[in-house]
Amino acid sequence: MDYEVVLPAAGSGKRMGAGTNKLFLSLADKPILIHTLEVFEKDSKCTGIYLAVKPEEREYIQRLLNEYNITKVKGLPNGGKERQHSVHACLKVMKDVDIVLVHDAARPFILQSVIDRLVETAYEKGAAIAGVRAKDTMKKVREGIIVETVEREDLWAIQTPQAFRFELLRQAEDLAEKVGFLGTDEAMLVERLGHEIHIVESSYENIKITTKEDLIFGEAILKNRQLKTER
Numbered sequence: 001m002d003y004e005v006v007l008p009a010a011g012s013g014k015r016m017g018a019g020t021n022k023l024f025l026s027l028a029d030k031p032i033l034i035h036t037l038e039v040f041e042k043d044s045k046c047t048g049i050y051l052a053v054k055p056e057e058r059e060y061i062q063r064l065l066n067e068y069n070i071t072k073v074k075g076l077p078n079g080g081k082e083r084q085h086s087v088h089a090c091l092k093v094m095k096d097v098d099i100v101l102v103h104d105a106a107r108p109f110i111l112q113s114v115i116d117r118l119v120e121t122a123y124e125k126g127a128a129i130a131g132v133r134a135k136d137t138m139k140k141v142r143e144g145i146i147v148e149t150v151e152r153e154d155l156w157a158i159q160t161p162q163a164f165r166f167e168l169l170r171q172a173e174d175l176a177e178k179v180g181f182l183g184t185d186e187a188m189l190v191e192r193l194g195h196e197i198h199i200v201e202s203s204y205e206n207i208k209i210t211t212k213e214d215l216i217f218g219e220a221i222l223k224n225r226q227l228k229t230e231r
């Protein structure tokens with residue numbers, strides 16, 4: 001079951017505070033962006049990659065694609081002000097796609113087994129997203145005061161990839177743009193259409209590189225994986 005992947009990569013990395021797009025920072029001597037791209041470059045079921053980029057970074061990214069022999073990129077549209085706009089920009093240039101996976105370029109540790117289950121579920125059900133069960137107690141806080149403890153039993157920390165039948169996601173993104181709705185993930189937009197969305201249990205290693213501590217976690221994840229392959 002083939003799919004195409006949208007990788008929003010046009011962020012500013014404000015929370016990382018590196019003064020550059022955090023995707024250009026290295027883990028084990030390789031840019032984070034390349035770690036993520038290589039997952040999809042190696043997956044024979046992935047038939048195309050679309051990268052939303054900042055115009056001023058396009059030339060550098062194209063050099064990286066050449067340097068690391070990333071051949072599946074079909075489009076590098078301009079990203080937008082928000083992550084959602086960057087994803088939408090990719091959808092607008094995609095054609096003849098059945099299943100689309102949206103994945104944060106800042107999540108380089110996604111497992112192939114999770115991708116496979118997401119694609120399979122999206123083919124069967126139309127929508128499937130990655131997540132892990134919450135490990136911490138979560139509470140709502142207003143003005144420094146706890147107002148509610150959210151029942152943890154049914155709470156999941158949602159990640160990407162998020163996989164959809166292309167037409168469903170395109171419809172959801174077009175409607176959100178029309179009414180000015182802004183979500184923090186693609187599932188929020190599809191939920192508004194009333195469409196059922198399935199969860200696929202992912203891995204706690206599938207972190208989003210967001211703050212400096214995540215670089216330390218990321219190096220440890222890579223080291224751990226290298227040790228496993230050496231055994």
Ligand SMILES: Nc1ccn([C@@H]2O[C@H](COP(=O)(O)OP(=O)(O)OP(=O)(O)O)[C@@H](O)[C@H]2O)c(=O)n1
Nearest residue numbers: 008009010011012013014015081082086105106
């Ligand atoms: N306008 C935006 C914002 C984010 N992203 C991408 O969406 C992914 C997840 O976003 P996030 O982790 O928030 O990245 P940044 O926006 O760069 O981080 P920050 O919010 O700290 O600035 C990243 O791969 C980022 O490059 C994007 O393509 N376009």
Ligand SMILES: C[C@](O)(CO)[C@H](O)COP(=O)(O)O
Nearest residue numbers: 083104158159160184185208
């Ligand atoms: C899409 C996402 O990764 C799901 O957890 C998350 O919402 C992205 O948030 P960000 O602030 O745009 O990184």
